[in-house]
Amino acid sequence: MAKHHILDTLTDALRDDVLEGLQVLRFPAGQVLFSAGEHCRGLPLVLSGSIKVQMTGVSGHSIVLYRMGADDICTLSIGCLMTGRGYRAEAISEGEAEAAIIPRGLFDRLMDQSAGFRLGIMESYGRRLDDLMLLVEEVAFHRMDERLEEWLQDRASSGQNVVLITHQELAVELGTAREVVSRLLKELERRGQVRLARGRVELTGLLRTTSLA
Amino acid sequence: MAKHHILDTLTDALRDDVLEGLQVLRFPAGQVLFSAGEHCRGLPLVLSGSIKVQMTGVSGHSIVLYRMGADDICTLSIGCLMTGRGYRAEAISEGEAEAAIIPRGLFDRLMDQSAGFRLGIMESYGRRLDDLMLLVEEVAFHRMDERLEEWLQDRASSGQNVVLITHQELAVELGTAREVVSRLLKELERRGQVRLARGRVELTGLLRTTSLA
């Protein structure tokens, strides 16, 4: 049963139509939902799990642009639907994930008939734009050691103090080279802030405080 | 008289309403249209001129995110309208510019009643998202000397081979430090590819070819 925040705003009649036209997909961990150049078949609504969106530049390097979680909308797909161009990035599920696909025609109808749906789409777009602007600033001006520590802190705070990830994957998260990550992690280990193992980073020391509020 | 691509798709009745509700503003060169933290009073449609959008990070450094030209829509404002949050970036006119402001209520009505208007908004959003994704890739992975040369080439190709800009402004365009720009430009001058003067860069050599197509 598809449950998504944006469907709550619909009238009962519309929602019934949607629930019929909807196709719910289930993805195992690491599944590629779409990749660069592919064309869009509908608007995915993320129902559960986490999906990372990353792009690979002409340079051959990759960087994670943002993540989508439950109740998110794949903003990127809207652009592809409207302009007919292929995706510029790729999306990969992390852990199990579910998404409902709204086909093109239904999407148009919802945009036409539901102000709430439109609002949801617009908000999603706005948030994504904000995310990317912050990312540009971060990549352009922040020190790599700080970005690494913040990333680990954010990731670890939800649950254990252990993050299962390779240095290469961390490099893609931050948009840098694997060697840089290895060296910075080693330095953190020397300072006693993390413990390292193959494919694993355990946070020990408190690192820096994430929020002062 | 306000003339904007997105108004062409409207029915005559709607367009008449719009032309009444519209407020056309004229900006001299260097005028700040809005700055970070400010709230949005309506959706600007750019009628003529060029407007650059840049943000200043917590680090205190600035970077130009993109430019808007004739027939563009200020996508950033939509997000601010919808969520009520303040702008995260600032917009500055380059040369004379004109914009028409669609007030909030009229915007909602257009979204509700015109599929063409919606399409225009969505396309604009999609393009902006694409721009920012490319910018992230560029900032993260491209060499500064190449980015500088490309920027100069792009800017100069439209018209003269002279660009009137200070090193500091160039640094903001590229999201780097002024000293870096100075050094790279000096190196280009040594190689005979540019001639430098205060606030002025003249392209001489052919630099690298921008398009191989």
Next chain:
DNA sequence: CGGGTTCAGTGATAAAGTCACACAGACCAG
């Protein structure tokens, strides 16, 4: 013309990216 302001150049040093390669742990086949 003098004096302040903006712009540009440069050395020293630190941070980050690149290239090349060594080695360690995990895994599999025989």
Next chain:
DNA sequence: CTGGTCTGTGTGACTTTATCACTGAACCCG
């Protein structure tokens, strides 16, 4: 359980970029 293979990690040497501190040149204006 052994040897080979793959993936992940560590590190030196070097280049590019960022930062800090300061100098001097060009411009503006009274």
